[in-house]
Amino acid sequence: MNPTVNIVSEIPETLHESLNIYLAAHPDWDQTRVLTAALSLFLLQNGHGDRHAARVYLETLFHNC
Incomplete structure (x- = not known):
């Protein structure tokens, strides 16, 4: 497995809302996977x-396929 690091970043609220909508519709994805x-x-x-x-x-992309 690849080592990981944490990144703290601010994003526009509208982008965060869009991300949450996407994640709600795609339960096999999470925030870390999308950002990676x-x-x-x-x-x-x-x-x-x-x-x-x-x-x-x-x-x-092909994780959990």
Whole structure:
């Protein structure tokens, strides 16, 4: 298993509300899983990702499938 770190961040309230709506409709996802997928995809799309970011992204997407 990959080691993890905690990140504390403020996000707009409307984004938080949208996240809660998504999570209510997708019980197999949680806040950590969504944020991990989003961050790893951001890094891949913006050219700062490497094979480690790609692996985290794919593992996050297909977790619990």
